[in-house]
Amino acid sequence: MSSKYLHAALGLGLMTAFASPVLAQDAVRISQKGKQFSEKQLSLTSGQSVVFVNDDSVAHNVYTIVKGKKQDLGLQKPSEEGSIAFDSAGTYRVRCAIHPKMKMVIKVE
Amino acid sequence: MKIIVSHAKTLVIAAMVAGTTTGLATAQDSLTRADYERPTDIPFPEENSYSEAKAELGKMLFFDPRLSRENNLTCASCHNPSFAWEDAQPTSVGTPMSRLGRHTPTVLNLAWGELYFWDGRAESLEEQALGPIQAGGEMAQDLDELLVELRNVPGYVQFFENVFPGEGVTADNIGKAIATYERTLVSAEAPFDRWVKGDDNAISEAAKRGFEVFNTKARCASCHEGWNFTDWGFHDIGLGDADEGRYEVLEFDALKHAFKTPGLRNIVERAPYMHDGSLKTLEEVVDHYDSGFVKRPSLSSEMQELGLTASEKSDLVAFLQSLSSDDPAVSLPKLPN
Numbered sequence: 392m393s394s395k396y397l398h399a400a401l402g403l404g405l406m407t408a409f410a411s412p413v414l415a416q417d418a419v420r421i422s423q424k425g426k427q428f429s430e431k432q433l434s435l436t437s438g439q440s441v442v443f444v445n446d447d448s449v450a451h452n453v454y455t456i457v458k459g460k461k462q463d464l465g466l467q468k469p470s471e472e473g474s475i476a477f478d479s480a481g482t483y484r485v486r487c488a489i490h491p492k493m494k495m496v497i498k499v500e
Numbered sequence: 501m502k503i504i505v506s507h508a509k510t511l512v513i514a515a516m517v518a519g520t521t522t523g524l525a526t527a528q529d530s531l532t533r534a535d536y537e538r539p540t541d542i543p544f545p546e547e548n549s550y551s552e553a554k555a556e557l558g559k560m561l562f563f564d565p566r567l568s569r570e571n572n573l574t575c576a577s578c579h580n581p582s583f584a585w586e587d588a589q590p591t592s593v594g595t596p597m598s599r600l601g602r603h604t605p606t607v608l609n610l611a612w613g614e615l616y617f618w619d620g621r622a623e624s625l626e627e628q629a630l631g632p633i634q635a636g637g638e639m640a641q642d643l644d645e646l647l648v649e650l651r652n653v654p655g656y657v658q659f660f661e662n663v664f665p666g667e668g669v670t671a672d673n674i675g676k677a678i679a680t681y682e683r684t685l686v687s688a689e690a691p692f693d694r695w696v697k698g699d700d701n702a703i704s705e706a707a708k709r710g711f712e713v714f715n716t717k718a719r720c721a722s723c724h725e726g727w728n729f730t731d732w733g734f735h736d737i738g739l740g741d742a743d744e745g746r747y748e749v750l751e752f753d754a755l756k757h758a759f760k761t762p763g764l765r766n767i768v769e770r771a772p773y774m775h776d777g778s779l780k781t782l783e784e785v786v787d788h789y790d791s792g793f794v795k796r797p798s799l800s801s802e803m804q805e806l807g808l809t810a811s812e813k814s815d816l817v818a819f820l821q822s823l824s825s826d827d828p829a830v831s832l833p834k835l836p837n
């Protein structure tokens with residue numbers, strides 16, 4: 392079991408007061424719906440990953456450039472999901488290769 | 501259309517709000533109708549805001565043959581207002597009378613665009629405009645020579661100085677002026693728009709049925725969406741030629757043979773169709789989508805055999821015909837000397 396699930400399980404058992412620092416380590420879910428990402432901007436701490444879920448009726452293809460290399464989630468059909476880990480600080484532009492109007496910025500600290 | 505300087509973001513929000521409220525208040529069919537409501541103003545980017553003088557200068561440049569090497573071609577030679585800003589040829593003819601590899605797209609309604617050219621290789625209209633001036637197969641003009649040529653035309657020097665004080669005739673400013681003019685080229689209200697606004701007699705019963713097919717069984721709206729009927733995205737719709745399109749710019753498997761979804765406004769006037777001009781009529785287009793496409797790994801997952809009946813096909817064509825507007829004739833500008 393990956394550490395992110397452990398954190399999630401722990402989070403459920405803890406009081407609300409403790410929940411947010413635990414969640415900060417967690418994966419963030421971003422929905423793709425209406426050919427848009429559910430957030431235009433997102434701040435993360437390094438090591439977090441983002442799960443991109445396709446809640447649309449058409450296919451998408453999320454990608455970003457990390458250290459000059461393409462991070463490509465490939466073709467995502469409706470209800471499929473995929474994640475990208477953001478391990479180092481920086482500003483990342485995330486876009487759909489099929490629908491270039493779908494874009495968001497992720498800041499990692 | 502009234503021109504108001506605004507940003508794309510505000511516009512989209514306004515359009516969506518309008519869509520939702522009407523949708524909630526009325527029946528299902530008007531909910532889809534409302535999704536096609538025309539925007540009320542044209543978005544101009546902050547870096548290149550609108551002014552009447554800038555658009556006027558851009559229009560002169562668009563219609564000026566001095567922008568080409570042989571002084572014999574203008575932007576409008578290929579983007580001809582009489583053919584909804586296309587050239588009625590499968591692929592166009594440039595300098596020196598060479599056939600280009602791709603069909604001339606319209607320049608209507610590009611203010612709302614995201615990436616330009618069939619393969620999206622230009623990020624803005626400003627950047628795009630300088631492409632054809634220099635392209636070997638198009639106007640084949642050396643940019644530095646063009647600047648010298650235009651700086652020798654006192655009328656232009658004055659116009660540029662007016663619009664871009666302290667900067668004058670530069671390549672950037674040529675791009676900015678042309679892009680501003682292009683953003684003002686918006687197709688006028690079509691019968692379809694009058695129907696969207698509630699005039700039930702504006703389009704035929706066949707066109708109404710065609711609109712339904714377009715949004716449901718034929719799935720056209722999964723790519724041709726919104727008032728200009730495009731998602732501005734890139735798809736392989738299974739045309740048979742070897743052109744790899746968007747893949748040549750961005751190497752993702754899903755982008756092989758993918759081309760930009762064209763808007764469908766004034767589509768009757770824009771024949772022949774597709775990036776290679778290979779389909780001559782709207783009937784051929786509908787047959788292509790029904791079952792005439794090439795199946796290959798990069799084919800869009802939105803492309804499926806449709807099994808349309810003969811009447812559904814002719815209804816679709818009737819609907820597409822309702823998207824043509826009676827745009828006012830375009831007058832030629834007086835060019836400076």
Ligand SMILES: [Cu+2]
Nearest residue numbers: 451487489490
């Ligand atoms: Cu997409």
